[in-house]
Amino acid sequence: MDFTFSDENESFRAEVREFLDEHVSPEIVQEMRASAAGEGIGRLTRELIGKIGDRGWIGMSWPEEYGGRNADLIDQYIFEEELARARVPLNLGNFIEQAPAIMHAGTEAQKAYFLPRLVRGEVTFALGYTEPSGGADLASLKTRAVEDEDGFLINGQKVFTTRAEQSSHIYLMARTDPDVQKHKGISIFLVPMDTPGITVRPLWTLPGGRTNEVFFEDVRVPKDALLGQKNGGWYIGASALNLGRAGARRYCVYVSPFEDLLRYLREDEIGRELAADPVVQDKMAQLYCEARVAKLFTMRSLSMVRRGENPPYEISSEKVWGPEFQVRTTEAASQILGDYHQLWEGDTAPNGGSFPRQYVGAMVSTFGHGSTQVMRTAIARRGLRLPKE
């Protein structure tokens, strides 16, 4: 066992930190906040993404043939940690989430087109999985893609399609054969968002962000929009989700409210008075231990993936423990800070008003990318081999 990072790892961390200190201005952060609130990706953000791409830090752990630099997954983890530490509200992981599936199942032409554009941030995907009829029971999806001589005709609806308004493409899961067992009639399509027939409607969310509904009405795509085998999409989707799960980004999201609360209680004048209460200190110590577990779970998954193992349940444990910890933290913060915790803005609002946003935003973690209940079932069945009913 080794719980620390090597000198090389730490010097890479210093390099990233220096870069972010130099290039992340308050104006960029402001622009990214506006972007999360539905304003689209701004000019400054695009420039920053370009600079990060120039340094080879997007998709850095990919093989060189696909535009990566074969970097150790630990470097990617450190990069994500530093982005979170700098409170850069930019999820570069989202930009390239679909890349492993394209490497795995794409044609040479698809790889040549998408992969270099993904690492440069020129192509971005929204994830077209969830439908109004359900997210956890994904395989029951209803969006249809019917093949004809020219390609496929798509009709249906997706929901909670975050970043659909600012993505160049959608990674779309649709039913291509309604007459077989539900997992076996699904295909994946890589569809440009400007294809005629696609309509995006915003859904505004409590923490001040935006997600979307996306409607497909007689959307016509060519044959080469299909990724992998027709009717084989379920199995590509599953592998893409797994590869995307070993990274620091999620745990950083889970623990950031705790870090903000700790900083406020240590550094702010009112915070310090509140923290003179041993009951508050006990609660903070408890939350610290739980935050540490969230981080260690991530380090464990990363260690397993680096060893070439496919963690049977450990990533799902991260996805139960972390989000529920995040919610416990925001609830504890609300009872430590009391009246102050409600303030969205103003000089007396702790931490610039971040706490109410984190409070109403924490819930998203407990159902985004699979609810904690779905994750528990996965732990029990895949990890502990408990039987299906």
Place this chain on the structure above:
Amino acid sequence: MDVLLNEDEEMIRDTARHFFDAECDTDRIRAVEDGEERIDRELWQQLAELGWLGLALPAIQGGSEAPFAQLALLVEEAGRALAPVPLHPHSVASLALADAVERDEGGSLASSVLGDAAAGECLLTWAWSERLPGVGPDSVAMRAVPDGNGWRLNGCKRFVEAYDIADYCLVAVRTDAEGAPEDGMTLLLVEAGADGVSSVAQRALGGDYHSEVDFENVYVDGDALVGQVGSGWDLARPMLERAVVLNCAMIVGATRRAAERAFDYAKERVAFGHPIGSFQAIQHLCADMITWVDGAELLTREAAWHIEQGLDAALPVAAAKSFTNERCQMVLREANQIHGGYAQVKEFDQQLWYRRAAAWSMRLGTALEHRRTVAKALGFEEVR
């Protein structure tokens, strides 16, 4: 960074698992719990022959010089097996003696005892807490006053593990009552049957015995000094950190086994025509149990690794212990819930794991005490 076990660590873990699986069935555990002897002497001797009583001791003392994390893995396996031997107090005391010998501090008794300790011929324990239990320096009030070449001891130690079967006991005393709690402390190696010592063994929840040990004008020779006079805290602090981490390892080992027993039971036990493990209500309990015990294990290993590397371990040790104490109790509770009525039945084995792991979580500092340490390390001002 790789938080998983390396090859050497896997080897000690697997060897120990294999050994205890083969040797330490529940009949043996029950025999000690119900018997007079309070230790499985044959098992103790086997551990000595395997070199495990001196696993982390220096070679010059008959040890194997294994890194501390490997000892923690061995102790975790002993905890998993509920091995009815005092591996914990023996390891804690002998490592403290080895520290003193390595620093070339104190009398010659420590080094002469260590070889026998590694060989299983001399059983060691240690005495810390008095009226108010805990792992801070303020738990020690017992006085030792200079007398000729040595000291006179007066006072009472509580919660001393395995005292009634030990040969020597490492005792923390005050040789100077003035100053901060960290100052004026001295460690002495006292023969368990010395004149003036009387002890009463009290049966505890885990089925073992903890002694209240009275020292009435007990004379201890200068040779019995461990470390330096007045700076006993320098040795005691790492001793307590190791004791806490090894205790966490035992709890984690036993709790994981208790959880695995519940998972197995859930696969076999049929209700309403289905194994209860197919019900989501049970599956979600099981998912939480494995997540919690994994969390305790990772914190414990991180703390053990800090100690092994010679890093400041105060925060990781306190984090591991406070989390393990509470979360492992929760895992044990859910494991009982899955077993239903059988969890309370003495002849059913589940209770053996439940009682011990729960009892171990009551030793060496409560979650509240360790969270005070965590809070301090986080930069909060101490309030008492």
